[in-house]
Amino acid sequence: MIKLSRKTIAFIAAALVVTTFIIACSKSGGNTNTLDPSANGFDKTAMLTNYADNLIIPAYTNLQTQANLLETAVNTFLTTPNTANQVTLKNVFKDTYLRYQDVSVDQFGPAETALLSNFSNTFPADSVVIEGNITRGTYSLTSNASINQQGFPALDYLLFNLHAINDFTGATAVNRKKYVQDVVTNLKTRVATVLSAWKGSYRATFIGNTRSDSGSPIAFLINQFAFEMDQLKGPRIGWPFGKQSGGTMFPNNTEGFNAGISVALATQNLTALKTMFNGNGSGTGMSDYLVALKQQKLSTDVMAQFDKAINSLKTVPDPYVTAMSNNKTQIEAAYREIQILLTLIKTDVASATGVRITYQDTDGD
Incomplete structure (x- = not known):
């Protein structure tokens, strides 16, 4: 049985904080690819301000x-x-989960400190452990060992499995209701903590760091873009469909399985990545940063590939478990487009910006 990588996100995400992002920077005036883009009139402060004020903080507020x-x-x-x-x-629930996808790429700074992704979206949920917690009536939702017992995946299981209504009127109803309420409370608390930090001192810290060295917003963002694309290629789309497992499918391991919203979540995740990459269109973003680095074609190619991947995903209907049988051609096509986009970001964009991808992916590509 494949162990879905979101169970290891605690370790991967922690690695994003402590590992070094190496910026390859030439001191030669002849290498325009690695010159400071500000020499070409690019304003990094404006880009980071756009990210903070028009994308990240509003997304957390909406969540x-x-x-x-x-x-x-x-x-x-x-x-x-x-x-x-x-x-x-x-x-x-679907609307809330979709709003979570909007902040999925923002798992650095306050979100990393709060381990928001780990505690909110490690899937699939461990239903056996959850049922044990409910039966005993004792559990902790604060330890790292509990990340697959809470968040959206736990709510997806508890509220929308085939026997959910009966479960809330049965022998464990009292404990089950309390468990759900505790999970929701913990989710809300972590989101509030992250938003408060962004509205507090972290916004200035984020905007003020216009460097491209270790721990800078640019290095974090590019690593997170690549990480999210790896998650789309693997746990969200590829692995449940049988990639990396010789064609053996694991539909129960999908994100939002019980609610039947796996494809909707993946599509929103990819759409949010595109919005972040181009700075929401009206403001400056990574696409503009590439242009300043004399990488106009790469910027255009990435944006075009975002559209191809999104449009391809939209041809796959929910629930994903049914599409795995009835829409294999569409899934294969979407998977290929996602692979191409992953390569562009993880290899070409990282190289163009001088950022080394430092997290460990889960399939060796």
Whole structure:
């Protein structure tokens, strides 16, 4: 059985903090690829300000707002666990999970300190351990060992598995309801912590670091772009479909499996990556940074490949488990487009910006 890589995200994400991002920088005036882009009129401060004020902080704000709506819908369902309330809850859950995808690439700084990704989206959830926690009525959601027992994957399992409604009216109903409420509370707390830090001192720290050396925002962002693409190629799309396992599929290991929203989540994740890469179109972003580095063609190629990959994913219908049987051609096509985009970012963009990809991927490519 494949162990989905999100169970190892705690180690991968921690590595992103402590490992060194090496910036290859030529001192020769003849190498325009590695000259400071500010010499060509590029304003790094403006780019980072755009990221902080127009993308990152608003995305976390939207996630916090949506998490509050999720808590309300969850409590309504727990009070009256019926089909109508579950349907309403599923819509709110999907919207909240989609808003999480908008911040998935922002797992550095406050998010890394809070281990937001680890505790919010390590999938698949360990249903056996979760059921044991509920039966005992004792558990801890703060230890690293609990990352696959909470967050969106745990809520996906608890609230939308085939027997969920009956579970909340059965012998473990009291403990089960408390567990769900604790998971939601922990999710909200971590999101609030990250947003508060961005609104506090970290914004100035982020904007003020215009270097391209170890631990800089540029190095973090490019590594995170590549990491998220690896996750799309692997745990989100490829591995459940049988890549790296000789064609043996593991549909239960997908993100958002029980709610049947795996493809929607993957598509939003990729769309959010594109928005971040081009600075939301109206502001400067990494695409503009490449142009300043005399890499206009690469910038154009990356943006075009984002569109190809997104459009290809949109041809795959949810639920993913059904598409694995009925839409194999579309999945294969989407997988190929994702691979191409991954290579462009992980190899070409990293090389053009002088950033070394330092995290360990999970399939050796």
